[in-house]
Amino acid sequence: MRRRAPAHLNESRARMRRFAWMLSCAVLATGVFVSLAPESPALAQSSPATGAAKGIEGDWVRTDSGGSGSFGGLSDKFKKAELTPAGQGTVANSGRPPTGPAYTEDRVHKPGDPYIVVEKPCGAGGPFAGGGLGVNPDSNAIHIVQQKDEVVIAPERNGVRRIYTDGRRQADVSKWTPTGSGHGVGHYEGKVLVVDTVGLAPGPVPGGGYRTTETHLTERFEVSPDGRHLTIHYTYSDPKIYVTPHSYDYTFDRLPVGSYAFEDWCDAGDPHERESITIPEQK
Amino acid sequence: MYRVMRLAAIALMLATTGIFAGAPPLAAPAARQSPAKAAAMAENPHDISGYWELSFDSRKIPPSDLAPGVTKTILEQKAAADARAIRYCNLVGTPSVMDPGRPLDIREGTREVIITADVNASPRHIYLDRAKHISADEFDTTSNGDSIGHWDGDALLVDTVGFDPKKGLVQIPGGGFRTADSHLTERYRLLEDGSVLSVVFTWEDAKVFRTPHTYEFRYYRMPRQYEPVPAWKCDPYDEIRNKFLENPIGMK
Numbered sequence: 001m002r003r004r005a006p007a008h009l010n011e012s013r014a015r016m017r018r019f020a021w022m023l024s025c026a027v028l029a030t031g032v033f034v035s036l037a038p039e040s041p042a043l044a045q046s047s048p049a050t051g052a053a054k055g056i057e058g059d060w061v062r063t064d065s066g067g068s069g070s071f072g073g074l075s076d077k078f079k080k081a082e083l084t085p086a087g088q089g090t091v092a093n094s095g096r097p098p099t100g101p102a103y104t105e106d107r108v109h110k111p112g113d114p115y116i117v118v119e120k121p122c123g124a125g126g127p128f129a130g131g132g133l134g135v136n137p138d139s140n141a142i143h144i145v146q147q148k149d150e151v152v153i154a155p156e157r158n159g160v161r162r163i164y165t166d167g168r169r170q171a172d173v174s175k176w177t178p179t180g181s182g183h184g185v186g187h188y189e190g191k192v193l194v195v196d197t198v199g200l201a202p203g204p205v206p207g208g209g210y211r212t213t214e215t216h217l218t219e220r221f222e223v224s225p226d227g228r229h230l231t232i233h234y235t236y237s238d239p240k241i242y243v244t245p246h247s248y249d250y251t252f253d254r255l256p257v258g259s260y261a262f263e264d265w266c267d268a269g270d271p272h273e274r275e276s277i278t279i280p281e282q283k
Numbered sequence: 284m285y286r287v288m289r290l291a292a293i294a295l296m297l298a299t300t301g302i303f304a305g306a307p308p309l310a311a312p313a314a315r316q317s318p319a320k321a322a323a324m325a326e327n328p329h330d331i332s333g334y335w336e337l338s339f340d341s342r343k344i345p346p347s348d349l350a351p352g353v354t355k356t357i358l359e360q361k362a363a364a365d366a367r368a369i370r371y372c373n374l375v376g377t378p379s380v381m382d383p384g385r386p387l388d389i390r391e392g393t394r395e396v397i398i399t400a401d402v403n404a405s406p407r408h409i410y411l412d413r414a415k416h417i418s419a420d421e422f423d424t425t426s427n428g429d430s431i432g433h434w435d436g437d438a439l440l441v442d443t444v445g446f447d448p449k450k451g452l453v454q455i456p457g458g459g460f461r462t463a464d465s466h467l468t469e470r471y472r473l474l475e476d477g478s479v480l481s482v483v484f485t486w487e488d489a490k491v492f493r494t495p496h497t498y499e500f501r502y503y504r505m506p507r508q509y510e511p512v513p514a515w516k517c518d519p520y521d522e523i524r525n526k527f528l529e530n531p532i533g534m535k
Contacts (some may be wrong), residue, residue: 022289057392120520122372130513143408145392147332149507152390160399163390168508176298177513258419263405263425264440265450267518269371 022232055148055223056193058261060230060252062137071138078207078248091210094203096100102276111282114275121273122266130201132180134161135217137250143261147257150194151186157264178213193221205236209246214238228254329434331396331471334509335480335502336386347458347496350489361460367454370528372403372517376426376451377443377467378484380404385514386505387478396432396439400512409441416444424463426451438469456484457498460489478504 028093059202068074083091100117109115133155134142149166161181171183182200186193197217205211215238222231238243266273368375382386383400390397400409409430416422416429424447432441446461453460461467464489472481480502487495518524 018289057394122519129516143395143397143406144396145390145397147330147390147392149332152388152391152399152406154397154399154408156405158396159401160406162511164510165508179513216360258408258413260406260429261406262423263374263427263450265374265426267371267373267374269367 019213025109037086054219055191055227056151056230057228058142058145059141059255059261060179061228061255062139063251063253065251075206075248079246081205081207081209081246082162082243083209084239084241084243087238089208090212091204091207091208091240094210096259099140109279111279114252114272114278116274117276118274120268122268129158130179130181131155131159131161132201132203133158134181135197135200136206137252139232141259141261142252145180153181154261156262163193165193170196171199173213182213182217191223195219195221205246207246207248210241211236212238212241215241230254292525303314328437328473329406330391330441330475330504331389331439331473332391333480334388334505334511336505337382337500337502341501341503342382342456343500344457344498345457347486348493349459350491353451353459353491358460361453365454366528368452370519370525371407371520374426375402375404376453377407377428378455378461379452380407380427381456381482381484381500382456387502388511399466402509403517408523416442419445421514424450430466437472441467441469441471443467443469448465455486457496459486459488461486462488464488464490474501474535480504 005006013029019136042123047124047142048197056114066074066077076237077184081087100115100120102115102117120217131153133140134153137155143154145152145154149164151165152164153161153163159180161184163184163186165186167187168184168185173183176183178199178201180203182197184195184197186195188194195218196218198215199213200211200215202212203210203220204225211217218235219238220231221228222233232252233247234250235245235247236242304394375383380398380402381398383402383404388399388401394410394412396411398409403429405425407427407430409432411432413431414433415448416431422429422445423446424429425449428443429445430441433440434440444466446463446465446467448462453462455461465486468485468487470481470483473479474481481499482502483497483499485497486492493520
C-alpha cells in the first residue's frame with residue numbers, strides 16, 4: 001500500500017519543480033538573447049573612422065609656413081639628415097641632371113624660338129609617379145577620402161596613394177614592386193593617423209636624405225583642433241642611410257567648402273609640353 | 284535552501300544573458316558562398332566601397348541610336364583621336380576608366396566617393412556634398428567631368444557634366460562619343476548581398492544620340508584582403524610599344 005508522502009517532502013518537491021522550471025527559463029532566455037543580441041561595441045570591428053579621424057578627410061594644400069618662397073627654400077630650413085658614409089655616397093650619386101638642351105646650350109634664342117627644358121615630358125617613371133605625390137605633395141592640392149578599410153590620398157597627377165587601415169600586415173618588400181607611394185598601413189592613436197610605409201621607389205628625401213625600398217617612413221597626420229590645418233610629421237628610418245632617424249614636418253591648409261579636384265593634364269604628343277620660355281616678338 | 288536555489292537560478296539567468304549579449308550573434312549555417320560574398324553580407328548597403336572587377340559576363344551593351352548628323356567619317360575621326368590618345372599615354376577619362384582592365388578601387392567617404400583605377404587615369408571624384416554642378420564659367424573641363432551624387436533609396440545616383448572633348452578616350456560603349464555637351468547619369472546599386480555592384484550608365488547628347496543611350500556593367504567584389512599590383516607604367520617614349528600601336532600587324 002502506497003503511503004502518502006509527508007507534507008514537508010511534498011513541499012520540497014514542489015520547490016524543486018519550481019527551481020527546475022526557473023532554470024529552464026534561464027536557458028531559454030539565453031537562447032533568445034543569443035539570437036537577438038546586437039554586436040557588442042567591444043567586439044565590433046574597430047573602426048578607425050572616429051569623429052576626430054574624419055578631420056583628415058577633405059582637400060588640402062601645402063603652406064609655406066616659414067615664408068621661404070620655394071620648395072627648395074622651405075626644405076633648406078629642415079634639420080639636415082645625418083647620413084652614414086654609405087648614405088652620403090648614395091646621395092652624392094643620386095642626382096638626376098636636367099634633360100632639356102636649354103640647360104647646356106650656350107646661345108640666346110630669337111623671338112619665337114622656345115627654350116626646351118624637358119626632353120621627355122609626361123614621362124612614366126620617377127619617384128613622384130605611382131602616387132608619390134601623396135607622400136611628398138607639391139603645390140597641387142591633395143584630396144583625402146577616408147573609409148574604414150582604406151584611406152586614399154589623391155594628388156592631382158601621377159596616381160593615388162592608398163593607406164590600408166583594416167589591420168592587414170605590412171608588405172614583404174622582397175616581393176613588392178617599389179612605387180612612389182610604397183605600401184602603407186595605418187592605425188589611429190587617439191586623433192592621430194599613424195602610417196608606416198615601406199617599398200618606396202628609391203629617391204631623394206627633403207632635408208638632404210634618401211630612401212630605398214627598405215627605408216621605413218612613419219607619418220603622423222594630425223589635424224588642428226579647429227579642423228583648418230593639417231600637419232604631417234615625417235620620420236625616415238634606415239640604418240644603412242641615416243645615423244639617426246630623419247624627421248621634418250609639412251603643413252597644410254584645408255581648402256574652402258565647395259572646393260574640388262583639378263586635373264593636371266599632360267599630352268606627350270604636344271610639342272609645347274617640352275617648352276619653357278619663348279621670347280615674344282619685340283616691337 | 285529553496286531561497287538560495289531561487290537566487291542562484293536568477294543569478295544564472297542574468298549572468299548568462301549578460302555574457303551572451305556581449306558575444307557575437309550566432310551565424311546562420313554557412314551556406315556555400317565565396318569569401319567575398321560572405322564579407323559583403325556584413326557591409327553597409329549605402330557604402331559601395333571595395334575593389335570591384337568586371338568579368339567576361341559583366342557587360343550588357345546594346346547598340347546606340349545615333350543622331351543623323353553622326354556620319355561614318357566623324358566616327359572614324361573619333362576613333363583616330365582615341366588611338367592617338369592611347370599612343371601618347373593620355374589620361375583615359377570617363378567612360379574608359381570604368382572598364383580599365385583591372386579592378387576599380389571605390390572608397391566612399393563622408394564628402395565624396397572616389398573611384399580609382401591603376402591605369403593612366405585621373406581619379407573620379409563624385410561629390411556627395413553638392414547638389415549643383417560647378418558653374419561652366421568656372422569649371423575647367425576634364426577627362427572625367429564634374430560629378431555629383433546622392434543616395435536615393437538603395438541607389439547612388441550620379442550626375443556628370445563638364446567633359447572635355449579633347450581629353451581622354453571619347454568613344455562610348457555601344458557606339459557614339461562624348462562631347463562638351465554630354466550628360467552622363469549613373470545608377471549604382473549593390474546586388475546579391477553586396478557582392479555585386481550594378482552600374483547603369485545613361486548618356487544624353489542631342490548631337491550624338493537620337494535617344495538616350497543606356498548600358499549596364501556588373502562588377503564582382505574582390506576579397507577583402509585584395510591589393511592591387513602596381514600597374515605597368517604607360518611610357519609614350521617606348522619605341523617598340525609605339526611601333527606595335529602604329530604599324531600594321533606583323534610589321535616590326
